[in-house]
Amino acid sequence: MNEQVQDKLKVLAESAKYDVSCASGGTSRKNRPGMTGSAEGWGICHSFTEDGRCVSLLKIMLTNNCIYDCAYCINRRSNDIRRATLTVQELTDLTLEFYRRNYIEGLFLSSGIINNPDHTMERMVRVVKELRTVHHYNGYIHMKSIPGASRELVNEAGLYADRLSVNIEIPKEQNLKMLAPEKDHQSIFRPMFYIQQGVLASADERKRFRHAPRFAPAGQSTQMIIGATDESDKEILRLSTALYQRPSMKRVYYSGYIPVNTYDTRLPALKQAPLVRENRLYQADWLMRFYGFQAGEIADDAYPNLDLEIDPKLAWALRHPEAFPVDVNKADHAMILRVPGIGVKSAGLIIASRRYGRVTASSLAKMGVVMKKARYFISCGELPNYTVNEIQPEYIRQTLTEKKKTKKEPDKRQLSILFPE
Amino acid sequence: MLVFRYDKTFEGLLTSLFDAYSRKTFPERLLSENEQLPMFAEQAHLVVTETAKAARVWTALEKKLSEPVCGMLMHVWLSELPGSDELLFRYMRKAFDSPSSIAGNFIDKDVLEVMKIARKVSREREHLMQFVRFQKTADDIFFAPVSPLYNALPLTLPYFTSRFADQKWLIYDLKRRYGYYYDLETASEVSLDKDEHLAGGKLDENIMAQDEKLFQEMWKEYTRSLTIRERLNPKLQRQHMPQRFWKYMPEKN
Ligand code: SF4
Numbered sequence: 001m002n003e004q005v006q007d008k009l010k011v012l013a014e015s016a017k018y019d020v021s022c023a024s025g026g027t028s029r030k031n032r033p034g035m036t037g038s039a040e041g042w043g044i045c046h047s048f049t050e051d052g053r054c055v056s057l058l059k060i061m062l063t064n065n066c067i068y069d070c071a072y073c074i075n076r077r078s079n080d081i082r083r084a085t086l087t088v089q090e091l092t093d094l095t096l097e098f099y100r101r102n103y104i105e106g107l108f109l110s111s112g113i114i115n116n117p118d119h120t121m122e123r124m125v126r127v128v129k130e131l132r133t134v135h136h137y138n139g140y141i142h143m144k145s146i147p148g149a150s151r152e153l154v155n156e157a158g159l160y161a162d163r164l165s166v167n168i169e170i171p172k173e174q175n176l177k178m179l180a181p182e183k184d185h186q187s188i189f190r191p192m193f194y195i196q197q198g199v200l201a202s203a204d205e206r207k208r209f210r211h212a213p214r215f216a217p218a219g220q221s222t223q224m225i226i227g228a229t230d231e232s233d234k235e236i237l238r239l240s241t242a243l244y245q246r247p248s249m250k251r252v253y254y255s256g257y258i259p260v261n262t263y264d265t266r267l268p269a270l271k272q273a274p275l276v277r278e279n280r281l282y283q284a285d286w287l288m289r290f291y292g293f294q295a296g297e298i299a300d301d302a303y304p305n306l307d308l309e310i311d312p313k314l315a316w317a318l319r320h321p322e323a324f325p326v327d328v329n330k331a332d333h334a335m336i337l338r339v340p341g342i343g344v345k346s347a348g349l350i351i352a353s354r355r356y357g358r359v360t361a362s363s364l365a366k367m368g369v370v371m372k373k374a375r376y377f378i379s380c381g382e383l384p385n386y387t388v389n390e391i392q393p394e395y396i397r398q399t400l401t402e403k404k405k406t407k408k409e410p411d412k413r414q415l416s417i418l419f420p421e
Numbered sequence: 422m423l424v425f426r427y428d429k430t431f432e433g434l435l436t437s438l439f440d441a442y443s444r445k446t447f448p449e450r451l452l453s454e455n456e457q458l459p460m461f462a463e464q465a466h467l468v469v470t471e472t473a474k475a476a477r478v479w480t481a482l483e484k485k486l487s488e489p490v491c492g493m494l495m496h497v498w499l500s501e502l503p504g505s506d507e508l509l510f511r512y513m514r515k516a517f518d519s520p521s522s523i524a525g526n527f528i529d530k531d532v533l534e535v536m537k538i539a540r541k542v543s544r545e546r547e548h549l550m551q552f553v554r555f556q557k558t559a560d561d562i563f564f565a566p567v568s569p570l571y572n573a574l575p576l577t578l579p580y581f582t583s584r585f586a587d588q589k590w591l592i593y594d595l596k597r598r599y600g601y602y603y604d605l606e607t608a609s610e611v612s613l614d615k616d617e618h619l620a621g622g623k624l625d626e627n628i629m630a631q632d633e634k635l636f637q638e639m640w641k642e643y644t645r646s647l648t649i650r651e652r653l654n655p656k657l658q659r660q661h662m663p664q665r666f667w668k669y670m671p672e673k674n
Contacts, residue, residue, distance in 0.1 A: 001632055006639050013646035045661065046551050047672055049648040052657025059647070094639075097632070100563065100588055101555040103640050139584075258651060273651060352525035363528050 015064035057108035066112030106140025228257035341374030435475035493539035637671035
């Protein structure tokens with residue numbers, strides 16, 4: 001290890017940083033005697049960058065050289081940036097040394113394409129194979145599968161990696177082809193399918209032979225870039241739903257397009273990444289995975305794009321006043337989950353507590369329910385309630401989106417209130 | 422008013438419960454052995470901690486409450502928050518007196534409070550798992566100083582012993598002046614007679630392993646390169662990674 005590696009590390013981290021799918025999780029690899037590490041439990045963030053993002057894995061590219069020219073990528077061959085390539089040994093050393101200091105949860109390996117997809121994939125597989133077989137490294141590994149990689153190499157990667165991923169990048173194929181002429185949906189969905197088959201085959205074999213090798217035990221994930229092309233949220237969420245229906249698909253990530261190659265006129269001229277939209281998509285995704293919502297309930301033909309002002313759950317509730325008020329002492333779990341201001345945790349607490357007595361407004365607040373929102377949508381047999389049925393949804397929306405006065409600058413024109421609330 | 426005095430250990434607390442039930446009198450306050458009696462205390466009972474009594478109370482509790490709930494009580498104890506012993510006393514008493522489990526009754530303010538404190542301690546345990554940073558010494562021991570808000574270090578042992586099973590390490594709580602040393606087989610509690618020189622949390626360069634500085638710098642540089650400058654959000658960073666941990670983290674120094 002020396003300063004030269006330090007320099008490469010810097011270049012390659014810069015190149016890998018826009019990939020958001022950093023979370024590790026879903027595997028349990030217990031430590032076994034004589035091995036380094038374990039990948040138990042779920043993803044732990046070991047640091048946070050100044051932009052507030054989680055650093056869980058050593059996210060790095062084997063090389064940022066690339067023969068492709070994808071418009072949305074800083075590493076495209078037509079960009080004049082510093083290029084670097086790490087050797088297999090340098091990469092394994094870095095991973096192990098960082099891991100031993102508790103800096104990271106594991107490795108997230110991706111790469112630009114050198115020569116051709118399989119050549120690249122082969123070098124990546126060598127890294128993960130060496131970590132597992134030579135160094136007995138037992139921590140988490142997420143490896144990107146290169147679009148267009150062959151079945152054999154995907155299969156080998158699955159033996160060593162915990163999670164594999166192939167990024168869709170652009171939801172609609174014609175848009176993908178416009179921005180990334182060397183790629184098409186087939187080159188992405190094929191390796192995805194290989195991974196799925198590998199996961200299913202191994203699960204099946206392990207039923208019969210307990211020690212049959214595991215294949216990507218944390219399944220696969222993918223990522224879409226949001227706002228570089230014209231897809232609506234409805235189209236994006238529909239694609240996510242279809243992806244989640246595949247047996248091995250664990251997460252779909254959304255990444256607001258960061259205007260990196262502003263000179264390229266095929267791309268929209270954005271000043272800033274569409275962060276609010278990205279956040280709303282994650283909320284919608286969350287609603288589909290944990291709150292029992294269907295994609296069509298969140299965005300449909302009448303409302304093809306998510307409301308940027310309010311979260312998708314509140315938006316749904318305001319469009320459906322007929323579903324409320326929900327009686328927190330009687331309603332079933334699914335309906336309680338639909339109340340704005342009630343999360344998965346507080347819904348659980350409500351259900352657990354009401355066997356012991358009536359749940360009141362004050363106990364709701366103590367359980368962490370955001371009453372400011374929830375009160376328009378619930379009844380608990382005490383408050384004389386003004387719910388979404390008595391008050392216009394439009395008015396509730398206004399009240400809830402009003403800008404909060406910042407504490408630092410109280411409105412000077414107003415007299416301070418003499419009585420505390 | 423009746424007060425109990427005890428030695429402020431967890432076993433002592435369990436013994437207090439034992440005494441209360443066998444004397445059939447329940448204290449309104451729990452004080453340490455040398456704390457001043459409140460003016461209106463009419464009676465004080467001195468609890469003598471006994472392992473056997475404590476064990477009987479704990480076993481009885483384990484029959485009444487599920488394993489995760491017993492774990493929560495342990496978390497609350499480790500919070501070291503003022504009044505948490507009295508809270509635990511009330512909770513355990515309710516658990517014993519109620520015919521069915523009280524664990525899910527969050528309408529009861531003690532039950533809710535226990536859960537909330539346990540959650541806070543559990544967050545701190547997670548924070549340790551996230552933000553502990555080892556520095557490698559010249560004799561191949563990985564050393565990490567910590568000073569958590571709650572006494573959560575013991576709760577992290579299963580994690581650290583499993584994860585770092587093939588390296589020697591020492592994690593030391595500078596605030597509470599004890600730590601755990603793992604010798605490749607087991608982790609045992611240690612107290613250093615002299616720990617003043619560690620106060621800053623940094624190893625002296627002459628006892629550092631040769632590459633240690635370089636790796637610290639590489640990590641620092643790496644996290645910096647990962648930052649997307651168009652999206653700076655220091656508030657979010659502090660929210661996820663409380664500032665009290667920064668002094669021992671190379672990326673923040
Ligand atoms: S193939 Fe990957 S690294 Fe290469 S230009 Fe396209 S997105 Fe960038």
